[in-house]
Amino acid sequence: MTGVARRFASKAARHLADLADSGSDRPGGITRVVGVDTVVPDADLGGVKFVRADIRTPVIGKVIAVEDVDTVVHLDVNPPARGRLGGTSTKELNVIGTMQLLAACQRASTVTKLVLGSSTAVYGTSPRDPALFHESMAARGGVRTGFPKDAVEVESYTRGFARRRPDVIITTLRAAQALDVDLEMPLSMYLRNPVLPVVAGYDPRLQFAHVEDLLNVVEQAVTHDRPGTFNVAGDGVLMLSQAARRLGRPIIPLPSLGYASALTRIARAGGSDIPPDLHRLLKYGRAVDTSALREIFGYEPKYSTAEVFEQFRQQVRPGILAGIGER
Amino acid sequence: MVDERKQIGSGGQAGRGNRQVSPSSAARSLAGPAAAKKPKAAAKKAAPAKRAAAKRPAPKKAVSKSPTATAAKKSAAKKPAAKKTAPKATPTADEPKVQTPQAEQVKRPHLRAVTDDDAAAAAAAAAQEAERRTRSATAPIPAGIPLDDIVAALLGAFQRVMGSDWETRLATLLHTIRKRLSGEYEVDEFGLDPAIVTVLENAIEPIAEKWFRLEVRGVENIPTDGGALLVANHSGTVPIDGLMTGYAVHKHTDRHLRPLGADLVFSLPFVGQIARKMGATLACTEDAERLLTTGELAAVWPEGFKGIGKPFTERYKLQRFGRGGFVSSAMRAQVPIVPVSIVGAEEIYPLVGNVPSLARLLGLPYLPITPFFPLLGPLGMIPLPSKWIIEFGEPIRTDAYEPEAADDPMLLFNVTDQVRETIQQTLYRLLVDRGNAFF
Numbered sequence: 001m002t003g004v005a006r007r008f009a010s011k012a013a014r015h016l017a018d019l020a021d022s023g024s025d026r027p028g029g030i031t032r033v034v035g036v037d038t039v040v041p042d043a044d045l046g047g048v049k050f051v052r053a054d055i056r057t058p059v060i061g062k063v064i065a066v067e068d069v070d071t072v073v074h075l076d077v078n079p080p081a082r083g084r085l086g087g088t089s090t091k092e093l094n095v096i097g098t099m100q101l102l103a104a105c106q107r108a109s110t111v112t113k114l115v116l117g118s119s120t121a122v123y124g125t126s127p128r129d130p131a132l133f134h135e136s137m138a139a140r141g142g143v144r145t146g147f148p149k150d151a152v153e154v155e156s157y158t159r160g161f162a163r164r165r166p167d168v169i170i171t172t173l174r175a176a177q178a179l180d181v182d183l184e185m186p187l188s189m190y191l192r193n194p195v196l197p198v199v200a201g202y203d204p205r206l207q208f209a210h211v212e213d214l215l216n217v218v219e220q221a222v223t224h225d226r227p228g229t230f231n232v233a234g235d236g237v238l239m240l241s242q243a244a245r246r247l248g249r250p251i252i253p254l255p256s257l258g259y260a261s262a263l264t265r266i267a268r269a270g271g272s273d274i275p276p277d278l279h280r281l282l283k284y285g286r287a288v289d290t291s292a293l294r295e296i297f298g299y300e301p302k303y304s305t306a307e308v309f310e311q312f313r314q315q316v317r318p319g320i321l322a323g324i325g326e327r
Numbered sequence: 328m329v330d331e332r333k334q335i336g337s338g339g340q341a342g343r344g345n346r347q348v349s350p351s352s353a354a355r356s357l358a359g360p361a362a363a364k365k366p367k368a369a370a371k372k373a374a375p376a377k378r379a380a381a382k383r384p385a386p387k388k389a390v391s392k393s394p395t396a397t398a399a400k401k402s403a404a405k406k407p408a409a410k411k412t413a414p415k416a417t418p419t420a421d422e423p424k425v426q427t428p429q430a431e432q433v434k435r436p437h438l439r440a441v442t443d444d445d446a447a448a449a450a451a452a453a454a455q456e457a458e459r460r461t462r463s464a465t466a467p468i469p470a471g472i473p474l475d476d477i478v479a480a481l482l483g484a485f486q487r488v489m490g491s492d493w494e495t496r497l498a499t500l501l502h503t504i505r506k507r508l509s510g511e512y513e514v515d516e517f518g519l520d521p522a523i524v525t526v527l528e529n530a531i532e533p534i535a536e537k538w539f540r541l542e543v544r545g546v547e548n549i550p551t552d553g554g555a556l557l558v559a560n561h562s563g564t565v566p567i568d569g570l571m572t573g574y575a576v577h578k579h580t581d582r583h584l585r586p587l588g589a590d591l592v593f594s595l596p597f598v599g600q601i602a603r604k605m606g607a608t609l610a611c612t613e614d615a616e617r618l619l620t621t622g623e624l625a626a627v628w629p630e631g632f633k634g635i636g637k638p639f640t641e642r643y644k645l646q647r648f649g650r651g652g653f654v655s656s657a658m659r660a661q662v663p664i665v666p667v668s669i670v671g672a673e674e675i676y677p678l679v680g681n682v683p684s685l686a687r688l689l690g691l692p693y694l695p696i697t698p699f700f701p702l703l704g705p706l707g708m709i710p711l712p713s714k715w716i717i718e719f720g721e722p723i724r725t726d727a728y729e730p731e732a733a734d735d736p737m738l739l740f741n742v743t744d745q746v747r748e749t750i751q752q753t754l755y756r757l758l759v760d761r762g763n764a765f766f
Contacts, residue, residue: 127590127591127593127594127599127609128590128593128594128609128611129609130608130609130611130613130614130617131516131517131518131608131609131613131614131617132516132613132614132617134613137613199596200596200597201595201596201597201598201599201600202596202599202600203518203600203603203604205514205516205518205603236513236515236516237514237515237516237518238514239514239518239520241510242510242512242514243510244510245507245508245509245510246509246510246511256596284593287516306513
């Protein structure tokens with residue numbers, strides 16, 4: 001498993017390691033979890049064996065060969081975050097890391113399964129978007145820069161890998177942003193600001209996924225054979241204005257022109273960081289269709305978007321307007 | 328200071344000026360006309376007093392109404408309370424200084440001026456007293472209206488304004504506001520917000536019924552359940568016909584119409600936001616099929632910008648009906664197509680000119696010039712009050728075809744033409760029925 005220094009990947013690694021401890025004798029069961037990252041994770045990895053390796057270098061090939069890896073879970077495709085790497089380094093880690101990893105996998109005959117943790121960012125965000133994205137749809141705009149472009153490139157390399165190694169089962173999970181105080185996802189960082197700058201005249205539809213659902217989906221993808229691409233998100237949508245009201249945080253409508261820089265400045269002043277591609281999402285929003293996850297993958301998300309948000313609301317400090325409406 | 332007072336002040340003596348030069352009779356006669364003017368001012372003062380006094384018990388009314396000096400004096404004599412409040416009538420230390428001139432003046436020949444002065448003082452006193460009384464009446468003193476009566480009157484007023492069940496209605500209203508403010512409401516995946524729709528419907532209703540005098544025909548052709556695709560002609564420079572169709576459908580069938588709009592709608596600020604909350608979504612096959620298969624009423628205007636932005640001279644001439652994508656969507660979802668003919672939208676903003684270069688600069692498909700628009704400024708944005716007729720035609724069934732028939736271009740063109748011809752013929756018939764566009 002790659003990127004275990006990140007919160008979600010370390011959680012997923014621990015989740016899988018716990019499974020390995022509990023029942024490794026089951027068919028398709030997990031015997032050992034090896035976590036790979038460039039930095040030592042700050043969280044306790046439990047039963048996960050940590051190997052410090054950079055997936056941007058051919059070292060990763062050796063790790064796969066030495067540890068006799070049969071399933072690669074690539075969760076190291078992440079939006080840039082403060083305190084880790086800058087924008088260009090993140091891009092390098094996302095794209096070059098994926099290329100090296102896939103090259104290593106192609107060489108390693110032991111690898112039979114690849115689980116790619118992608119993002120719904122591959123659909124981009126634009127006014128020409130349909131209401132709900134299906135897995136077969138491509139982005140109609142908004143993937144020219146930043147993390148969405150990374151995600152699109154990573155997926156295209158993965159498709160190339162699939163052509164070259166048709167025997168490997170590839171599961172691509174396009175996850176909506178998880179909303180949890182433990183995870184440094186862009187939207188959860190944005191929603192923790194005391195005031196929420198929004199684009200005047202736009203009210204985007206947002207979708208969130210629950211960490212538990214994401215962990216379960218990764219687990220099922222590892223333990224069962226589920227080839228294909230699947231969207232993972234909670235049911236329903238939440239408008240940004242609605243989310244702000246539920247949190248009790250005041251919104252600041254800003255003109256569309258210059259919104260991106262204003263957003264970054266306000267977020268910095270509030271002590272958090274906003275990736276540069278978030279402003280598009282906060283303008284047009286995005287929602288995905290999860291029927292393939294239910295019908296083909298066979299997983300029913302436990303939490304709807306509203307329920308995910310409600311849990312998040314209870315975790316964070318109430319906003320200054322939270323008194324309105326007896327909340 | 329003391330010296331100055333000796334020289335300038337009256338020193339407690341009667342008359343104007345200082346003691347050295349006592350007021351001469353000439354000065355008094357000069358002051359006479361000025362004093363004579365006072366009664367008018369006094370009358371003015373008395374007028375509010377009268378009004379104020381109307382609220383007081385009856386005997387006091389008569390007192391304040393009396394304009395003459397004698398009556399005023401009598402009232403002052405009758406009511407010690409009034410005397411106390413009136414500064415000139417009070418027996419305080421200042422009293423003699425003020426009253427002595429009156430006493431002196433009584434002996435003097437300018438009797439008229441003096442009496443008027445006195446009347447003014449009395450009237451002012453009465454006015455002050457009345458004012459004091461009325462002010463104190465609002466406070467819950469036994470003399471005013473009891474608080475219970477006020478509450479009862481307020482409750483009665485509420486009942487009259489909001490109906491007999493005003494309590495529940497007020498509670499519902501407050502509950503709704505609370506829910507809106509706390510974000511405790513649901514929107515569907517497309518962003519439809521039922522509360523916003525209700526507010527908009529109520530706002531559109533007077534425009535539709537009173538301004539456009541909307542007449543709706545053939546509502547029985549709208550399916551009461553299950554999906555259907557409404558196909559309508561598009562006109563009017565600004566897509567008000569979409570709003571009106573949605574209003575008509577909701578009024579007569581109580582179903583939400585889901586308009587399919589161009590991407591321009593969703594890229595515009597505020598417009599796109601409202602459109603999403605109204606239930607509109609992008610006119611693309613994915614969304615259309617999703618809506619139709621889930622049993623919603625979707626509406627398309629296949630002419631698009633070509634229809635809505637056509638010149639006034641080409642009114643009621645249908646443009647090309649897109650590429651027939653709406654037919655394939657309906658066929659895949661196996662839902663009927665309901666042709667909708669809208670008459671009246673063409674006249675609301677007669678498009679007589681266009682500024683293509685400026686439109687291109689702003690990223691718009693056209694920049695309209697109507698007989699009133701840039702000329703009268705914002706006034707030109709008021710739509711002309713044309714008479715509207717919306718007719719829902721007989722549904723064209725698509726379930727006779729296989730869903731795979733949606734891939735047969737020839738069939739699609741044929742069905743598209745059939746829908747187009749139906750609408751065109753209905754338009755001609757409705758135009759004859761309507762007669763004059765405005766009266």
